[in-house]
Amino acid sequence: MLQRKVTIKNPFRELAYYQSRVFVAFFIIIALMAGLLFWVANLQVFHYENYRTRSDANRIRVRPVAPTRGLIYDRNGVILAENRSVYSLELIPEQVDDIDETLSQLKELLQLDDDDIERFHKEKRYTRRERFKKIPIKQKLTEKQVALFAVNRFRFKGVSVEARLVRYYPYGSVLVHALGYVGRINDREKARIDAANYKATHHIGKVGLEKHYESILHGTIGSRVVEVDVHERVLRTLSEQTPQNGVDLHLSLDVELQLAAEKALAGRRGVIVALDPANGDVLALVSNPGYNPNLFVTGISSKDYNKLLKSQDRPLFNRALRGQYSPGSTIKPHMAWLGLTSGMITPSYTVEDPGFFMLPNDERRYRDWKKLGHGKRIGYKQAIAQSCDTFFYDLAVRLGIDRIHPSMSKFGFGQLTGIDMGEEVPGLMPSRDWKRGARRAPWYPGETVIIGIGQGYWTATPLQIANSAAVIANDGKRYQLRLVNSQEANGVKTFMAPQLAEQQIDIGDGQHFDLIKKAMKEVNHGLRGSAREAFRDAPYESAGKTGTVQLVGYSQDEEYDKTKVAQNLHDNALYIGYAPYEKPQIAVAIVLENAGGGGSNAAPVARKVMDFYLESKPQKNKEPNT
Amino acid sequence: MTSKVHTHKERQSLVWRLHLDLPLLAGLFALMGFGLMVLYSAGGESESLIYRQVTRLGIGLAVMFMMAQFPPRFYAKWAPFLYLIGLVLLIAVIFFGDKSKGAQRWLMLGGFRFQPSELMKLAVPLMVAWYFSERPLPARKRELFIAAVLVLVPTLLIAKQPDLGTALLISSSGLFAIYLSGVSWRIIAGFVVAAVIFMPIHWFFLIHEYQKDRVYVYLEGIMNQTELCKQPDAWQICQSQVAIGSGGFDGKGWLNGTQSQLEFLPERSTDFIFAVLGEEFGFTGVAILLSIYLFIIARGLYIGTQAQETFSRLLAGAIVLTFFVYLFVNIGMVTGLLPVVGLPLPLVSYGGTSMVTLLSGFGMLMSIYTHRKLVST
Structure with a gap:
């Protein structure tokens, strides 16, 4: 009781109080600092790897x-x-x-x-x-x-x-x-x-x-x-x-030739394929109309795309690879060769052409393009040069579809050309088997007749048609087509050897081949050759075959009249050929849609292409391609 | 319990006559030197930044030197006035204060932006020390209550601004003075219990939403460290931890901290400068820094025990313990151990006012140590 009233200060006691509290405080400080240090060690030592990784992830980007x-x-x-x-x-x-x-x-x-x-x-x-x-x-x-x-x-x-x-x-x-x-x-x-x-x-x-x-x-x-x-x-x-x-x-493509070919088409719908017959290299590949690919690179507007898509001329369609055309008369040399080599006809064999052909026991007349016929004694050579249909109706019937199919397949019809572009279609080389499978029907003799002039079920792409010309130019050897002939990586250019197609025709001693080649020369240079106008005064010799393909069927007595048929049903004009006649350097196929006769429309285009390739720039292309 | 008697010779030395304490000064210089080195790196090797910081430190040291010249008696005499002025200015802030970044902490005085709470950092321990200096200790309950009010009023005014960091420092400095006056352990225990009980009330009624968010972030950081970084709020603390952790034992090397140099670390020259140190100097650097701090604290507490009057003793102890809270809260925050409270790393972080206040405090410590009378026992 007494002590409580003492109010004087006691410095010694106060110091003692102070010191004890400072001591406790200092102890706590040491403990907290140790705790802090431990916590930091936890980050820096025990979890170092984790934080190191995260710090790198912050700053490093791959x-x-x-x-x-x-x-x-x-x-x-x-x-x-x-x-x-x-x-x-x-x-x-x-x-x-x-x-x-x-x-x-x-x-x-x-x-x-x-x-x-x-x-x-x-x-x-x-x-x-x-x-x-x-x-x-x-x-x-x-x-x-x-x-x-x-x-x-x-x-x-x-x-x-x-x-x-x-x-x-x-x-x-x-x-x-x-x-x-x-x-x-x-x-x-x-x-x-x-x-x-x-x-x-x-x-x-x-x-x-x-x-x-x-x-x-x-x-x-x-x-x-x-x-x-x-x-x-x-x-x-x-x-x-x-x-x-x-x-x-x-x-292998020659862009100057491509431009010349494009120019020769003069805006018409159609295809030009030019090949080097010696190796299957594509020299030019024109499918007209085309479209501007640069629009697609950065993204084409839907307006522009719709315009392309809806165009009547189908510019997006690659006719050379995917267009399936009747090869028409362009296959007549091949058929004639088959006739000769199989012994079904001889070089001196002739038929009488009254302007039509009839099967025995059949009323139907298969008409020649020439209403009154080509004459009484038509041999293979005249038949090719003048493109006589009756001769080939007769020949086809003699050969029969079972002989035609395998042989024409070896010329590449119905087969992919192997071009390095994908998207290619094989066309159709019809056969008895095909018809049974696809159409569930037997093969009728009448169907063989029109096969003789490259029509009916027979369709081919312009690439195939061109290659069939190259096969003749190349004495029977058929190559796979290609656009790329060498690749260059790191400055080293690697040339790729041309590849032969799997199936090859057997030309025997080659005498029949020479006969049909001569006949094809007649087409371009003969007095009555169907392409003689186009190749008048050509400074080189060449061989060819014209084709004119009807797109509509006509009844027995009706006649094709251009003025009465819609433009998109006009005849397709075709032409195949190669030049020079000896040592061919270029083989071409021309397909002009709805352009009319092959001799008057397609052949002049081929002439321009060949002229350009052989005459305007002969030196450049004769260099060996190694 | 006797004070050390200083020899005549010691008293004659130049340092003594300048009222400086050599060990304390050495500790402070070591800290500042290390700090400037880290700041040079954190500031992107900006020389003008270093120049400005050196200028501030120079001013701070000059103020410290000045403060050391006045005897403790002088401070005791002016303590109540200083406290009252501080209080008036704090109230003035409420009415005329300058707002920036959502807080109202500044007063414009003759073109200068002045923060009255800085003044209170010294005024509050001075006031409490003064209040107890003339009274017999340990203080009675009524006196303790009055002392507590003296601490609480400015604390609440500052917490309202809001400036949680400063409020924490000021309340600590006052409470440390009360604690050192010799409050019985029973009352201290009671106080701790009361604080624990008060916490939920505080949580639900008194603190701002954004402050709660900080605590959430903090709690989540403790639980799950990698998840933490995915929250935008936690970006700062997360990058800070990555910086420190990736420093490893030896650090990435001075000027080579990727987190700091590539600017992944926000506020790297101010509040988060410790992370730069941790990244570039590693665990070794952290240990060195903490050693320097510990040395300064130990020397400061020693000076307190050598003081001859209650006022000086309480003041010295409060200043030193508050200094510890300062650095502990900052490092705790930067390392993710404590919630984010905006406090700089004392004498290392880039920035002005707090540095002058801190060095003024050390000036008072030196004054206390060098103005003792010879004592015979």
Whole structure:
């Protein structure tokens, strides 16, 4: 009680109190500091690996580097498909404070469309993307736009102009059916391709050569390991694995010849195929009309695409590979050879041609194109030169379909030519078996009759027709067709040996072959040859065969009258041929849709093509192709 | 219990006559030197940044030197006035304060932006020490209550701004002074229990939503470290932990911290500078830093025990213990051990006002140590 009232200060007791509390406090401080140190050790020592990995994941990026797509050259080294820098305007949303403001300023500066802005918003909204990934605003900038942006770049943080290599076809529609084109990779293709190898690739071969050779044209992806900061700005490259660029393709095609052929067509619908008979190399491949492949590379507008799709002339259709035409009279030399070599006829065999042919016990008249007939004694040579139908009706019946089918197959009819483009169709070389299977009907003798003039069920692609001419020019040897004859990787050019087709005809001692070749020479140079007008005064000798194919059937007494038939049902004009007659360098097939007679329409086109190849630039092409 | 008697010779030395304490000074210089080195790296090797920081440290050291010249008696005399001025200014902040970043902490005084809470960091321990200095200790309950009110009023005013970090520091400094005055262990225990009971009330009624979010982030960080980084709120603390952890035992090397140099670490030259140190100097660097701090604290507590009057003793102890809270809360926050409270790493972080206040405190410590009278026992 007494002590409580003592109010004087006791310095010693106060110091003692103080010291004990300081001691406790210091002990707690030591303990807390030890705890802190342990916690830090927990991060830095015990979980070091984890944090090290996460810190590297922050700053290290592996950027895929797209390989450069292989180029495509013609036989003389002219570039047919190249890669051009295309500049696109891109934006990183994370780095832009006010996107709408930035876009409206860009729109004003670069004269962008509302469509561009709208597309950007769509892309931004609907695409799942990584942080800091660029979104394109405008794909193809003009040089002026690039320059304008460059001087104003400082105003646009997070916006950049990116250069990308994009496929460009300098010859546009002229070569589209020979080369095909590339386009943006779609979802279906995404599922099929090796995603890792295409990580930095935007385009893929869609049709033609570009598709067929996609695996070697594309190349192998490379990568660059870079260090980035928090704004994903690349500060330096840590390591790099350069991509393996795509292989360059060298075609056998001669682009000048292609242009000359295109010109010779003069805008008509049709096909020109020119081959080197000695090896199956394609020299020219024109399917007209074509379309501009460059539109497809950067994405064609649906308006333009619909226009192409709905066009009556079917520009998207590759007639050379997929057009199935009756070969018509162009197969007459082949049939004659078969007749001679099989012994069904002799060189001196003749028929009487009253202007029609009739089967025994049948009323039906199979008419010759010449109403009054070619004369009383028509042999094989006249029959070829003047394209006498009656002779070949008779011959076909004598041979029978069972002999015709296997032999014509060996000339390549009904067989794929093996051209390196995919998409090719085999056409149809009919047979008894085929008809039983496909039509569930027996073969009628009348069907054999019209096979004799290359009509009826018989269809062939222009490639096959051209190759059938090359087989004759090449004394029976048939090659697989091809556009690419060498590949170039890392500066080393590898020539590929031509491949013989699997089935070959047996020409025996070749005497019958010589006979029909002479007959084909008559077509071009004989007094009554069906193509004599076209080859008048030619500075070289050549061989050929015309064909005119009716697209509508006529009753017994009706006559074909051009003025009465719709234009798209007019006769197809065909021609096959090769030149020079000795040592042939070029074999051609011409198919002109609804153009009329083959001699007057198709043969002059062939003449122009041959003239150009043999006369205008003879030196260049005679060099050995090694 | 006797104070150490200083020899005549010691008292004659220049350092003593300048009222400086050499060991404390050495500790502070070691800390500042290390700090500047880290700051140079954290600031992207900016020389102007270092120049400004050195200028601030110079001003701080000058103020410290000045403060050391006044005897503790002087501080005791002015303590109540300082406290009252501080209180008035804090109230003024409520009415005339400058707002920035959602907080109202500043007063514009003659073109200067001034933060009254900085003044309170010193005024509160001064006031409590003064209050107890003339009274017999241990204090009675009524006196303890009054002391508690003296601490609580400015704390609440500052917490309202809101400035949780400073409020924490100020309440700690006052409570440490009370604790050191010799409060019985029973009352201390009671206080701890009361704090535990008060916590839920505090949680539900007093703190802001964003403050709660910080705590959530913190709790989740303790539970699941990798998940933490996926939340935008946690970006800062997560990157900080990655920086420290990836430093490993030896660190990535000065100027070579990828987290800091590539700007993954936010606020790397201010509040989060410890992460830069941890990344570039590793566990070794952290241990060195903590050793320097511990040395300064030990020396400060020693000075307290050598003080001759209650006022000086309580003031010294409170200043040193608050200094510890400062660094502990900062490091705890940067390493993810504690929730994010905006406190700089004392004498290392880039920034002005707090540095001057801190060095003023050390100036008072030096004053306390060097103004003792010779004592005979």
